[in-house]
Amino acid sequence: MKKNKPVWLLCLIDLAALGAALVVFALFHHVIPTQKLALNLVSIQSTAHADALEETQETDTIQAADSAAAVAVSAQTLLPSVPEADSLSEQTGLQSTGVTVSLSEHDYLGGSVKYYLADLWLEDVTAFKTAFAQNTYGSGYTDTVHSMDSLLNAALCVNGDYYGNSDEGVVVRNGVIYRANPTDADILCLYYDGTMEVKAYQDFDARAEADQGIWQAWTFGPSLLNSDGSAVSGFNEGRHMNGDNPRTVLGYYTPGHFAVLVVDGRGESAGLSLDELAGLCEELGFTLAYNLDGGKSSVMTFNDAIVNQPAGGGRAISDVIYIAEDSL
Amino acid sequence: MKRVKVILPHTGIVLSLMFMVFLVLDDYNPMMNFLTNSISTVLLGAFCLISFANSILVISRARRSKESAQGKTDPPNLSARTEGVPGKGECSL
Secondary structure, eight states: OOOOOOHHHHHHHHHHHHHHHHHHHHIIIIISOEEOOOOOEEOOOSSHHHHHHHHHHHHHHHHTTTOTTOOOOOGGGSSOOOOOOOOOOTTTEEEETTEEEEEEEEEETTTTEEEEEEEEEESSGGGEEEEEGGGOOEESOOBOHHHHHHHHTEEEEEEOOOGGGOSOSEEEETTEEEEEOOOSSOEEEEETTSOEEEEOGGGOOHHHHHHHTEEEEEEOOOBOBOTTSOBOOOOOSOHHHHSSBOEEEEEEEETTEEEEEEEOOSSSSOOBOHHHHHHHHHHTTOSEEEEOOOGGGOOEEETTEEOSOOGGGOOOBSEEEEEEGGGO | OHHHHHHHHHHHHHHHHHHHHHHHHHHHOGGGOSSSSHHHHHHHHHHHHHHHHHHHHHHHHHHHHHHHHHHHHSOOOHHHHHTTSOOTTOOOO
């Protein structure tokens, strides 16, 4: 009669099998580069979204006729004139006709946190570009922000939403809708008219958005501010996401006026929780603030140099947001 | 078949531990979508089938053990044993 294997040996075999299974899973889930099928729905460069906004705001104006705050919006005046800049040093700012990028470094919370704020004024929102790592839509295609900065000849470059980590959500890049799958996450939409909006998936219709002139869309979140610009509180994104971490945020003031915020963390700078991050965005005066992939992914380059202190030296990511040097 | 009966419970253990790892990772980083991606969905289906098969095997083994245990402890069935056996005063020849 065959002797039973000892229990410890059976446990070891099962653990080894578990390890092997997890490695194989990881390889197929997010390591092995896999091109994905894209919707390839091209957005119309139109002011349809602006017109829709104008209709909504005209309705609101009629409904709030006594309100002194009612403002009439027209498509022609949505994008601001780029402000005259005082002398900008090469390290902190760049300006050309229609584009101003200015970068500043700040201490926060008594010096325990450092953040970098890139202020962007764009007369043409198509200067606000995105790119896939290795120029390929799929999972497992990654590259560092610094490397992509060089390849793209970017003046300013920052990590995106790491779309390659998941099959969920919406991916719109440079006017092309690649994916519009269900998600619980907030979706940030940027339109050709220079406006930004946060939407739930139920409110996102790919064809309608293409007709309305969507230029970019990201899926990560959460949205950090309420509609009145006050900070959202009581986030429920999981213990790790809620904790003190490096952060990347897209901020929005008015059509054509944006900001990119990178907060350092897990080092000399302590990082920010989502509540603290929302508070900072409120203090900075954003009308909309959207959290992107953070942690080791949070990297910003300006004039071909990394400006922040990425946690753990940073990591390769699947996509970036950038302003090209030839826009300037 | 014997080999399948040996491997099946271990496969169940490995899959259940995998999903425990996914639950922890999903709490840590929900954006990586460890639980609801297409691969995890297939693994969940396999886990359900294996659990079902394992449960059938366990129930079937338990029933057989019970039946064989009952066969050893039940008193002998006298009527069955006396059929064809010569009764008192009778002769089989």
